[in-house]
Amino acid sequence: MTKPQSSLDESQLRAYFALMDVAGLLKHGVEQQLRDVGDLSFVQFQLLARLALNSETGSERMTDLADGVVYSRSALTYQAGLLEKAGLVTRAPSPDDERGVTVTVTDAGRERIAAVLPGHAEVIRQQLFEPLSDQQSEALADLLSPVRDHMRAAPPRSAAPRRKR
Amino acid sequence: MTKPQSSLDESQLRAYFALMDVAGLLKHGVEQQLRDVGDLSFVQFQLLARLALNSETGSERMTDLADGVVYSRSALTYQAGLLEKAGLVTRAPSPDDERGVTVTVTDAGRERIAAVLPGHAEVIRQQLFEPLSDQQSEALADLLSPVRDHMRAAPPRSAAPRRKR
């Protein structure tokens, strides 16, 4: 009968507000650099980086991209359309599943990422990591990685209400 | 002559991506709750919470609100207009400086925050803090608070190019 202990303690509040604040400011800073140097929005950078850096083949299906980066399918269709129009990706029907669409980075896409990356890293180092030691950066990664996994495991994703089952 | 060591090490990359990912997912979850329960966007919640919770008087000047919460003055004017139209804040000329505008939470605004807060905390606890011990939450706050201070001290704010000097 105890109610769900519904407020946060002091350090949780501090952590929450600091997290949202830091992420907001950092995103803002990074967006300026991406826009100025590479004419990319943050989502576009995320999509391109995922294909160019995190994918063996440079390809991924629309659904997987949407699940990993974006919150609705239509938003991804929109962004993929922009990237394709800019010549940074191509879209083609998936070989195995005719319903699917496979997105692939082009050489121009890889070049764009390469052009943007150094300045991107520079902004992040200056704004995020300057006040942190190497050890602290590692601690931060170790704290946040499990949280991300937890959030992705219990997903309030809007796109796919229930992935399986 | 050494170039600015322009890429990040492995744990820095992990920390950066985890941070942006966690903040993005958390914001998304929180926005749904705020919209459903209180008909508030995240910025509106931030503004209202700052006035109702972090201000002795329940009042603050537009410029200070813009610096603390939002990135451009016009965006704040827009949001303050919405909150005023909803009856959650009032706007009046500042007593000491006729140019200024003082924003004040109304009783309805405080009620709205109170109505939203428990569910808000619940989402945060479930999504952010469930995988963390109390000690880890504190460590997270201790890591991120100095970063926020650092970012606010060396501001790439778009609104006020140079606050003093």
Next chain:
DNA sequence: TATTGTTATACTCTATAACTATA
């Protein structure tokens, strides 16, 4: 029938620049 992706639509939010008024 369920899933993949697209489209049409409507809406929210933001930034830029020009403007007014006060200091």
Next chain:
DNA sequence: TATAGTTATAGAGTATAACAATA
């Protein structure tokens, strides 16, 4: 002259729902 705030405008991004095609 500089600062505080507003307005007009235009653009970017998103979500919802309806839809077509394939599994």
